[in-house]
Amino acid sequence: xxxxxxxxxGFSQAIQLIVSLNxxxxxxxxxxxxxxxxxxxxxxxxxxxxxxLIHFRKFAGKRVLITIIQTLYSVPTVIIGLFVxxxxxxxxxxxxxxxxxxxxxxxxxxxxxxxxxxxxxxxTALSGVDKxxxxxxxxxxxxxxxxxxxxxxxxxxxxxxxxxxGFGRAISEVGVAMMIGGNIRxxxxxxxxxxxxxxxxxxxxxxxxxGIVLLAIALVVVLIMNLITSGALSDSDxxxxxxxx
Amino acid sequence: MIRxxxxxxxxxxxxxxxxxxxxxxxxxxxxxxxxxxSGKTTLLRLINLLDRPTRGTITFDGLHTDGxxxxxxxxxxxxxxxxxxxxxxxxxxxxxIAFGLEFRGLKKDLIHERVTSAxxxxxxxxxxxxxxxxxxxxxxxxxxxxxxxxxxxEVLLLDEPTANLDPVSTEIIENLIVWINRERKxxxxxATHDMGQxxxxxxxxGVMMEGRLVQAGEMYDIFYHPVNRAIASFVGIxxxxxxxxxSNENNLATIAxxxxxxxxxxxxxxxxxxxxxxxxxxxxLSLPDTCLPASSARNCLAGTITRLLPYGPFTRVHxxxxxxVTALLTRRSCEELALAPLMRVxxxxxxxxxxVIPDPVPEENLSEVKQERxx
Numbered sequence: 001x002x003x004x005x006x007x008x009x010g011f012s013q014a015i016q017l018i019v020s021l022n023x024x025x026x027x028x029x030x031x032x033x034x035x036x037x038x039x040x041x042x043x044x045x046x047x048x049x050x051x052x053l054i055h056f057r058k059f060a061g062k063r064v065l066i067t068i069i070q071t072l073y074s075v076p077t078v079i080i081g082l083f084v085x086x087x088x089x090x091x092x093x094x095x096x097x098x099x100x101x102x103x104x105x106x107x108x109x110x111x112x113x114x115x116x117x118x119x120x121x122x123x124t125a126l127s128g129v130d131k132x133x134x135x136x137x138x139x140x141x142x143x144x145x146x147x148x149x150x151x152x153x154x155x156x157x158x159x160x161x162x163x164x165x166g167f168g169r170a171i172s173e174v175g176v177a178m179m180i181g182g183n184i185r186x187x188x189x190x191x192x193x194x195x196x197x198x199x200x201x202x203x204x205x206x207x208x209x210x211g212i213v214l215l216a217i218a219l220v221v222v223l224i225m226n227l228i229t230s231g232a233l234s235d236s237d238x239x240x241x242x243x244x245x
Numbered sequence: 246m247i248r249x250x251x252x253x254x255x256x257x258x259x260x261x262x263x264x265x266x267x268x269x270x271x272x273x274x275x276x277x278x279x280x281x282x283s284g285k286t287t288l289l290r291l292i293n294l295l296d297r298p299t300r301g302t303i304t305f306d307g308l309h310t311d312g313x314x315x316x317x318x319x320x321x322x323x324x325x326x327x328x329x330x331x332x333x334x335x336x337x338x339x340x341x342i343a344f345g346l347e348f349r350g351l352k353k354d355l356i357h358e359r360v361t362s363a364x365x366x367x368x369x370x371x372x373x374x375x376x377x378x379x380x381x382x383x384x385x386x387x388x389x390x391x392x393x394x395x396x397x398x399e400v401l402l403l404d405e406p407t408a409n410l411d412p413v414s415t416e417i418i419e420n421l422i423v424w425i426n427r428e429r430k431x432x433x434x435x436a437t438h439d440m441g442q443x444x445x446x447x448x449x450x451g452v453m454m455e456g457r458l459v460q461a462g463e464m465y466d467i468f469y470h471p472v473n474r475a476i477a478s479f480v481g482i483x484x485x486x487x488x489x490x491x492s493n494e495n496n497l498a499t500i501a502x503x504x505x506x507x508x509x510x511x512x513x514x515x516x517x518x519x520x521x522x523x524x525x526x527x528x529x530l531s532l533p534d535t536c537l538p539a540s541s542a543r544n545c546l547a548g549t550i551t552r553l554l555p556y557g558p559f560t561r562v563h564x565x566x567x568x569x570v571t572a573l574l575t576r577r578s579c580e581e582l583a584l585a586p587l588m589r590v591x592x593x594x595x596x597x598x599x600x601v602i603p604d605p606v607p608e609e610n611l612s613e614v615k616q617e618r619x620x
Contacts, residue, residue, distance in 0.1 A: 133332050136328060139326045140348055141318060141322040143318065153334075153336075
């Protein structure tokens with residue numbers, strides 16, 4: 001039984017750990033940020049061109065593809081964990097790289113996890129740019145590449161929103177981190193896996209401290225996101241230039 | 246400059262533009278007029294090579310335009326189009342105007358120089374660093390025009406450039422269009438649903454209805470000699486139907502219509518069913534005793550005023566002369582004559598001002614057909 005006193009003690013211990021900049025807490029936080037930021041960067045580099053391609057090209061099965069991507073928004077993290085595990089485990093097709101239980105493996109897993117939502121939201125962001133803008137750019141003599149580059153630029157705020165959402169999903173997931181990383185202390189232990197472990201071991205103080213840090217990161221993410229999307233919305237309203245008479 | 250022949254564009258199972266033959270002459274302002282949804286935008290997009298026709302061809306300065314995207318871009322870069330919605334991008338005014346030049350790979354200092362002079366031309370010199378999306382509608386449209394003309398196009402296409410703008414912005418933009426045409430010798434094609442705008446700007450007009458170019462020619466021809474009833478209504482005349490040519494001697498015809506007879510100049514022969522178009526500004530009203538001397542070439546119809554409608558500085562006076570006749574008078578002359586509903590007046594119309602169009606289906610039959618259908 002956990003008593004109220006234990007919870008209160010946990011909180012005060014947590015605040016001590018944060019205020020004293022506990023080395024283990026810092027290490028876990030740093031690794032978490034490193035892995036999730038790397039995964040987000042990789043996913044962004046893939047999602048923008050890929051999303052652009054899907055949005056601007058006409059092809060058979062486009063609708064179906066978009067629906068599949070949207071379904072994968074909510075794919076359980078453990079399923080991605082399982083998939084990547086099978087791929088990179090010693091006997092798997094990519095086993096010879098020895099990526100299982102390494103940060104690189106986790107980065108790959110998290111990238112795959114957040115790709116669908118980032119591609120999907122990139123497509124949504126690009127659809128948000130008035131079709132009139134594309135006609136205008138082509139009419140001004142732009143090549144396909146020149147025009148698409150400008151449209152991506154026009155959708156920059158909404159795309160940034162997609163990136164931040166992807167990061168949020170990456171840093172808060174447990175499945176991939178646990179199954180691919182293995183929660184090895186000092187190597188692959190991140191905020192979420194650490195909370196799971198410490199809670200299981202009854203170290204509520206550390207768990208709560210890690211939880212507060214995770215929430216703080218989430219808060220920063222939400223704040224940035226609100227700032228950007230509110231700016232983007234009013235911007236795109238102005239860009240559209242009013243309704244057609 | 247641009248020769249269009251047999252041009253059609255089908256979307257789904259609807260021909261949005263069909264069978265268009267048209268020549269845009271170098272240096273002219275050609276106005277495409279027609280109600281919303283008549284295919285004006287689609288035609289302009291085809292001319293700008295943003296879309297490919299289902300059938301038919303367009304040649305630009307003698308060049309075929311049905312080549313590869315690369316070839317079409319080379320031709321497209323000799324034109325510019327301004328859309329109904331200004332489509333400014335969320336960046337500075339300066340950057341917005343520079344796009345076309347950047348796409349063509351011009352040097353930075355040359356771009357700056359040309360953007361500056363384009364801004365001056367459209368009267369936005371003070372705003373190069375402003376975020377374009379924060380401008381007013383009229384200013385945005387001027388940015389769109391500056392962006393189009395900065396590349397020095399030979400042909401400028403404008404799609405309802407003033408549709409959403411206030412009268413002051415409209416005037417600025419109309420003056421700008423005329424200036425570009427005169428000073429830069431740019432050929433201009435402007436689509437508008439505003440008859441007045443077509444009249445003010447263009448030397449020649451094409452009327453589009455339901456995807457077809459139903460009449461093209463000098464402005465005078467279209468305003469005074471519409472080829473069919475739909476155009477007549479569109480150019481502001483309500484044709485009076487149910488007439489029949491009673492006699493025709495040397496093109497001076499007597500037309501029996503409703504309970505009266507009207508003299509008109511036409512080549513249509515005796516027995517032809519017709520409708521009459523009389524422009525309100527061609528009708529003179531006078532008091533009953535002071536009818537102008539009726540000559541053979543002048544109609545003097547007695548009637549009763551049914552309605553007075555204010556129309557800017559003018560008044561439209563509806564008179565029932567057996568046939569409905571509308572006269573356009575200045576408000577002042579209306580007051581001088583003390584016109585009022587139910588007053589008796591004489592309407593004088595020159596025979597040359599009565600435009601006769603063939604109207605093969607008699608009115609009675611039309612209503613019978615309708616009844617049969619509904620019944």
